[in-house]
Amino acid sequence: FIQDDLCVSFAPLYLLEAAVYQDEKIIEAATNVAVSDFENVDRKLLCQLPVELFLGLLASPKFSCTSETLSAHTAAYLKNHPDLDRKLVEEMTDPIKMPTVDSGSALSLLQQAQDYGLVTRNKKNKGKSLK
Numbered sequence: 400f401i402q403d404d405l406c407v408s409f410a411p412l413y414l415l416e417a418a419v420y421q422d423e424k425i426i427e428a429a430t431n432v433a434v435s436d437f438e439n440v441d442r443k444l445l446c447q448l449p450v451e452l453f454l455g456l457l458a459s460p461k462f463s464c465t466s467e468t469l470s471a472h473t474a475a476y477l478k479n480h481p482d483l484d485r486k487l488v489e490e491m492t493d494p495i496k497m498p499t500v501d502s503g504s505a506l507s508l509l510q511q512a513q514d515y516g517l518v519t520r521n522k523k524n525k526g527k528s529l530k
Contacts, residue, residue, distance in 0.1 A: 405429060407436040411444035414452050426452075430459055437464035437472070445472055446479040450487060457491065467501040474504035477511045488515045 405413055410433035417425035433440050434456055445453070453476055456462065457469075464472075473491050477483070492508065500508055512518045 434459045434462040438468045470500035474507045
């Protein structure tokens with residue numbers, strides 16, 4: 400039944416349930432399904448994942464996704480998990496995996512980066528426009 404039902408739409412739900420029951424086989428299967436088509440993973444379900452599972456998706460060797468989609472998913476995840484520490488946020492927004500960001504998520508990510516101390520103001524340019 401699980402093999403027939405496990406698709407990208409339900410992968411985060413299977414991850415959540417498998418984590419509760421500590422079923423490593425289902426965690427691995429659901430991770431593989433999710434990372435194979437990460438662009439189409441249900442963002443609302445993705446945001447419900449505990450940080451370990453979300454990071455597990457990003458760290459998977461089979462992870463495949465555009466930088467823009469990753470940034471949109473990550474921005475939504477960070478909004479739903481404001482209690483993360485700086486190191487985790489740095490890991491999630493690694494510029495190697497996310498060299499560009501989705502235009503709709505850019506301001507949110509910039510604000511979150513500033514909230515976590517990942518962006519600092521240059522006192523030299525304070526009050527001046529940057530060209």
